[in-house]
Amino acid sequence: MIDKLQSFYGFTRMPFGRDLAPGMLHRHTSHAEAVARITWCVDQHTLGVITGEVGAGKTVAVRAVLSTLDTSRHSVIYLPNPAVGARGIHHAIVTALGGVPRFHHATLIPQATDALAIEYAERGRVPILVIDEAHLLDHTQLEGIRMLTNHDLDSRSPFACLLVGPPTLRRKIKLGVLAALDQRIALRYTLPAMTAEETASYIRHHLTLAGRSDTLFSDDAAALIHQTSRGYPRAVNNLALQALIAAFATNKSIVDESSARTAITEVTSE
């Protein structure tokens, strides 16, 4: 079916896919601002918290920045999911920096701290620790991160740390005992949704990448998709794809409002 749809609309590849190369991303405001702030955080070796609704484009923005880093001057430690236990984060740091993690947690913590410092001081590479889905961090893990960022006040941190997650992450870090971690956060950014104009441009961007730079989605179809997705890229992708399939099923050369409405009924009634 996908093959037929692809040739029916003259696509060179399927639009609205997830696997866009960093250079192909759509540069709407929230994406550009997130990228600028994450880059600042990396340059400053500081602690940043990036939040946003599910599907807002957080992981995409972080990956876009990481892909631009000079690998001879940075060492990226990316944890897609912190469900790795209390030892997990320190273990990952030591391993990523080429060490053999010590068995006992009490000695693993200073080993990770040292590994970060040595990577910077002796190898001239700034470690970038990124923890995605950071709202899943438990208290012990957050406390562990606080300890990692606990270097002398007057010396520069040897590494940058980014905690990425949904809006609940900010509240979690604010809770009582973690105030000490909260105070170290130099950057907080919440990715807003796209505006209606940005959503329309986002849809056109994906279609252009797929080989169709002429109008394929009507303005009211794009407006309806924007309204239903609230301007969050992942939801836009899902709805736009379903609208396209609905249009194809009825042999329409344009994805109009009624195709979008069919898609919305299908997606939201699941």
Ligand SMILES: Nc1ncnc2c1ncn2[C@@H]1O[C@H](COP(=O)(O)OP(=O)(O)O)[C@@H](O)[C@H]1O
């Ligand atoms: N700037 C962008 N350009 C193109 N597609 C994007 C962009 N931002 C997000 N997307 C799309 O939206 C999806 C969700 O983004 P993602 O970063 O995974 O969301 P989050 O991490 O906030 O839940 C991605 O898989 C991608 O397809």
Ligand SMILES: [Mg+2]
């Ligand atoms: Mg994500």
